Amino acid sequence: MKKFYQDLLATNSLHKPLTVHKEESFESESLKKEKIIQQVPILGEWEQIGRGKLVKDDALIHLKSPARFETYPADWPQDGDYTSFGMIGAKRIFANENWESFNQLKLVVTSNCKNIINPAITISFTNDGKIKVPDKYDREGHHVINLENKKTQEYRLNLSNLSRDAISKLEITFNANGSYMNLPAEWDIVVEQVFLETNQEKTNVKGWQLLENDLSYSHIGYPKESTKTVIAHNKHIDERFRLVSKENSENVYEGTFKKIDKTVGAYAIADFSDYEISGEYYFQVGDLKTKSFKIADYENLLKSSLWKSLNFVFCERCGCPVSGIHGTCHQDVYAEFNDRKIIFNGGWHDAGDLSQQLVQSAEVTLGIFELAEKVKNSDPVLYARLLEEGEWGLDFIFKTRLGNGYRLTSAGVSR
Numbered sequence: 395m396k397k398f399y400q401d402l403l404a405t406n407s408l409h410k411p412l413t414v415h416k417e418e419s420f421e422s423e424s425l426k427k428e429k430i431i432q433q434v435p436i437l438g439e440w441e442q443i444g445r446g447k448l449v450k451d452d453a454l455i456h457l458k459s460p461a462r463f464e465t466y467p468a469d470w471p472q473d474g475d476y477t478s479f480g481m482i483g484a485k486r487i488f489a490n491e492n493w494e495s496f497n498q499l500k501l502v503v504t505s506n507c508k509n510i511i512n513p514a515i516t517i518s519f520t521n522d523g524k525i526k527v528p529d530k531y532d533r534e535g536h537h538v539i540n541l542e543n544k545k546t547q548e549y550r551l552n553l554s555n556l557s558r559d560a561i562s563k564l565e566i567t568f569n570a571n572g573s574y575m576n577l578p579a580e581w582d583i584v585v586e587q588v589f590l591e592t593n594q595e596k597t598n599v600k601g602w603q604l605l606e607n608d609l610s611y612s613h614i615g616y617p618k619e620s621t622k623t624v625i626a627h628n629k630h631i632d633e634r635f636r637l638v639s640k641e642n643s644e645n646v647y648e649g650t651f652k653k654i655d656k657t658v659g660a661y662a663i664a665d666f667s668d669y670e671i672s673g674e675y676y677f678q679v680g681d682l683k684t685k686s687f688k689i690a691d692y693e694n695l696l697k698s699s700l701w702k703s704l705n706f707v708f709c710e711r712c713g714c715p716v717s718g719i720h721g722t723c724h725q726d727v728y729a730e731f732n733d734r735k736i737i738f739n740g741g742w743h744d745a746g747d748l749s750q751q752l753v754q755s756a757e758v759t760l761g762i763f764e765l766a767e768k769v770k771n772s773d774p775v776l777y778a779r780l781l782e783e784g785e786w787g788l789d790f791i792f793k794t795r796l797g798n799g800y801r802l803t804s805a806g807v808s809r
Contacts, residue, residue: 483567713739740790759787
């Protein structure tokens with residue numbers, strides 16, 4: 395927690411994004427546990443699809459493309475609504491191969507892009523077996539990987555939930571989406587290796603059943619007078635658990651896992667609700683233990699989460715430069731109404747950082763002001779910063795008024 399507040403101080407109370415500690419991410423934690431028992435390279439000839447150029451060099455796949463073209467692809471909508479300047483990619487054809495003995499795909503990718511703010515590639519699978527991938531609604535078989543530009547990185551995709559008994563195609567693609575302020579920009583993606591792997595350390599992709607080496611607990615901590623439970627795999631039913639003080643490693647509470655049956659499965663549940671002493675603790679059963687968490691007043695537990703949520707909202711600002719993320723944006727998205735022309739930027743982006751909707755920004759604005767009222771007396775610094783962010787939302791709401799009840803409501807773009 396001390397590290398978090400040091401990070402917060404460095405943002406000048408969130409006027410630039412919080413530091414992202416990737417070493418604490420789910421991906422980093424998973425890599426520490428990884429046990430590869432089978433690895434097979436995907437070799438052979440890859441074919442170009444879409445626009446751009448598949449460079450013939452020593453790389454397995456080397457794709458280059460300008461960030462924009464003067465036309466949209468001929469078979470794409472020509473009005474620009476949710477349309478990029480085209481797809482660039484490569485595909486590898488297979489004779490209905492069975493990949494069921496593998497549970498992950500590994501890629502080694504280098505991004506050498508110029509003026510591409512958030513380079514990303516999409517991995518797409520086609521399966522012609524018992525369950526078709528993608529389905530008729532195109533809902534399965536696609537995964538977007540956010541790349542780190544100017545770096546070579548390994549990326550892993552969990553395939554355990556993917557139907558893969560008859561794989562006929564694998565595609566690696568990206569879209570030419572232009573560049574901020576129309577700066578000269580180019581895509582340059584190199585895929586050096588692609589492997590099918592079997593990772594003995596499995597993870598769940600869907601469903602609620604915990605793995606044997608997992609504990610599900612409240613990472614933010616537990617309010618003193620609230621229910622306090624930890625859930626585990628049902629193999630732990632009737633096992634003894636311990637609540638341990640982080641300060642002196644002493645057991646402060648012991649109990650036994652009970653069985654709980656739900657429609658989504660049977661679980662082991664540990665309940666220590668009657669322990670109400672403030673402090674920092676960790677939970678342990680056998681050799682399994684959680685990271686440390688707090689037992690404290692509800693409001694104190696929420697503080698770091700409120701700042702982190704506000705950090706996310708700030709990073710989604712539209713039309714405002716956000717340090718390390720993007721410059722002033724969407725000045726070329728506008729509406730014309732009678733004799734007026736209004737640039738439709740402000741508020742906050744949707745989750746893809748490209749589109750903008752009035753209703754969502756209005757709801758966020760309301761939520762921010764309601765939260766500000768809650769912390770007005772207890773945290774003047776957070777209160778002032780919430781007011782500032784709320785006013786950013788209000789500015790956008792007022793900006794969208796056209797008169798006579800008309801408003802600008804939505805702009806859907808992919809570039």
